[in-house]
Amino acid sequence: MLWLSYIMQQKYYSVPKDENEGGLVLFCCSHQATCVQYRLVVRDVSTLQILQLYTCLDQVSHMEWSSDSLFILCAMYNRGLVQVWSLEQPDWHCKIDEGSIGLVSSRWSPDGRHILNTTEFHLRVTVWSLCTKAVSYIKHPKACQKAVDFSRDGRYLALAERRDCKDYVCVFVCDDWHLLRHFETETQDLAGLEWSPNGCVLAVWDSCLEYKVLLYSLDGRLLSTYSAYEWSLGVKSVSWSPSSQFLAIGSYDEKVRILNHITWKKIAQFEHPAILDSTKATVYKEVEKRPAVGSDEMSLHSITIGTTLFNTQSKYEISPLPVQIPVVKPDPDRANPKIGISALAFSSDSRYLATKNDNMATAVWVWDMQKMSLQAVLEQTSAVRCFQWDPLRPRLALCTGNAKLYLWSPGGCVSVQVPAEGGFQVQSLNWHCSGDSVILLGKEQLCLCYMDTDQEDK
């Protein structure tokens, strides 16, 4: 059971961002930072009280906390500048200027003392050290979906390289940026790479023109190759389970294939049919409760609050089988068609997998990894924008761009109205690392949502 015990809201104005960045709001475990144009505001996460205020030189494009939550980097891609602020010493400052070479992306290293800047046109990656002011360069980084990945323990960095029309992977030791391994991959056009949570296996996948997933061991040996089919569009998304036991591959053929870590062979295949006929899963359908028009509730008070007028209440109903999920056929002439599994997420105990099929954008599918079968389907009234698992419990939070927060757990699911003024639309959400609160990001507002810790044991 969850209770929304305490909700606060804040307003902020943000720069229109590309869709990948969920707004300029970030959490670390103890603080929350908000960036407005060029002003950086740091708040305490439990009281939202302003602690620090910084001013950057230009409009901030990207903001990131360091791993030890002591520093924040603010990158300004237009100017090719990166500014780093310290929380402990507000007077401390650091500015990195990339010069004429430009800046396309900037990120922290896992130790929180190095910054990796990718220059324009992906000419090189510059590694700046805040301890020694030393610089390292990494040449020929690849410009693809996910070219850089740090292992979870922060010891190794895997970077995709494209040299002489061939793909390579470089493995660096984050301690001193020593190149540990450099090997060629058997991909046509490497699209992404990801370390397994135990840091021993690197999954590398090809672009959507070829279905190929390669698994390399930490020392560069090819462990296995997996290819489900030829010619049709291939891999769309990849995700490791937190226990490193499973690798989930979502593809354009609307299926998720699960590989196991012992033989690297497919052990299960999850399909997303439009008509659910014979399944033991529960299908939750969001049903909107229309507000009573012309009733006593239409008082001035309620109108000003806007909860009854603009935001309709909704609840979940269990649909009886067979269920038909609305499908939107993608435009066949466009590239990167809106079909296939684009989002995969394992719960923290590796027990559940949540998936989203792009041509059934209103549905989120939850699979039970113990039974290797469908557990639940959540059908929303509008397209699901974002979903994320609680870092500690098997609890899934999702949002569809309206003023509601939806939560699913094995016990059931609930639709929570966000009490906010005007049209607050939840565009994305982020869990706090303790699993006690969720931050909901809208276009111009953010809302912090606290979960009541359940007293009883279930």
Added chain:
Amino acid sequence: MGPLIFRHLSLSSFGLPPVWTAGGGSELNIVAVLNCMYDLIQLHRRGLRTLENMEVEQLKSNSNVDFLQLSTTRLKEQLEISKRENTGLLERERQLQLKVKSLQNCLKNEKEEVQKLQNVIASRASQYNHEMKRKEREFNKLKERLNQLLVDKKEKKQAIDVLNNIGRADGKRSLWKTEKTEAKHEGEMYKTLLSDYDTRQRELQLENAELRKVLQQMKKDMVSILSSRKQAAKDVLPTLLNFIQAASEEEDEVFDSSKDSVELYCVHAREKLTNSIRLQWRRLKSHVERLDSQAQTSESKTADAVPRETHEEEMDRLKLEIQQCKDFIQAQQQLLQQQLSSPCDEETASLLSDCYMLQEKERLGDEWKTLEEQRKIFERERRNFTEAAIRLSHERKAFEEERATWLKHQFLNLSPFSDSKKPSLSKSKSAFLICECLFLFPSLSEPPSCVPLTSPSTADLYRTLCLIPEDRYGLDLNF
């Protein structure tokens, strides 16, 4: 004359003019005769000719018939052949139609495949185009940037401006990059890999051990099942004994190895276990199949449907019984509930308080009454007995005194004279008898002075009284 007449008649029968008239004498008309002869010859010739013609006709018709027969058989054969050809053609046509259908299916499939491949090609083409456009855009940007850089005189260099160096996250000093550090990194990497393999191997080991335990348990169960069925099926006794023997042999083997289960990693032991499991399973399966077939044959004797029907009837009956019991229990519950919950006043409460025991109580009362009556009867009898006993003891006492007096008399009157005391003789005689009886045969005899008791146990009473040790007169009455 006779033959002439005969000839005359014959000629007329031929239609020829008679050659001899009755009045003409015996002269024959030679001309007429010659004419007749000529006519006869002509007739004969005609007849012959007709015969020839008819023979020819007959031959012709015979040959026609033959010909027709031949042609019929030929035509029949032809008909047969054409019928066969027809069926053959029909068959071919059917096969061809099937083939056509399958080819149409193939065509449809191929068309679908082609369509799918076309779709794939289309999507790939759009993807390639998209990529091309993106690359072209980037290339253009690059060109522009290059131009800009060439034009731009001032080149901005990279620089970092830090207020002060901050310490490392882990507080240690950074090391120089040397071969030692490189080797250390390699070592650490391999250590990580090894530890990962170690954990995985340990997990697999545990899993393996679990599975092996399960297999062994399964094997034990199978062996026990097979041995328990030994009593059930007699005809498979010898084979089962073989099973048991073999199983026990294997069990010994496995039992030995299970002691050192840690050493069960060699391939042979593993294979042994799995093979033995497979063997047992096959045996169990064949056994169960045999039992099934046996059950079926025994069932089929009495028609397959009957047992099932009786089963169902039995089931229905049992269900009904269960339902009845349930209803009964429910009714009882209800009554109990009523009883517990109904607020009744004191009178009824007092009345009802023992209502469950009423019947019992009545019965108890009746029994008590009967017992009481019996007790009274017994008391009466006992009183009677005691009275009788008292009387008897009195009488005995009296009798003893009498006897004593009589003996005294006898002793005193020991004389050759006859006894004049007649009246006491009978008494004393009787006393004597009794005495004799008492002395010699302490058997039963009814004392004349006893009150005749109604109860049949008078003899018993006497017996019991005799049994009472009364040693007053030194008589040994205990016998």
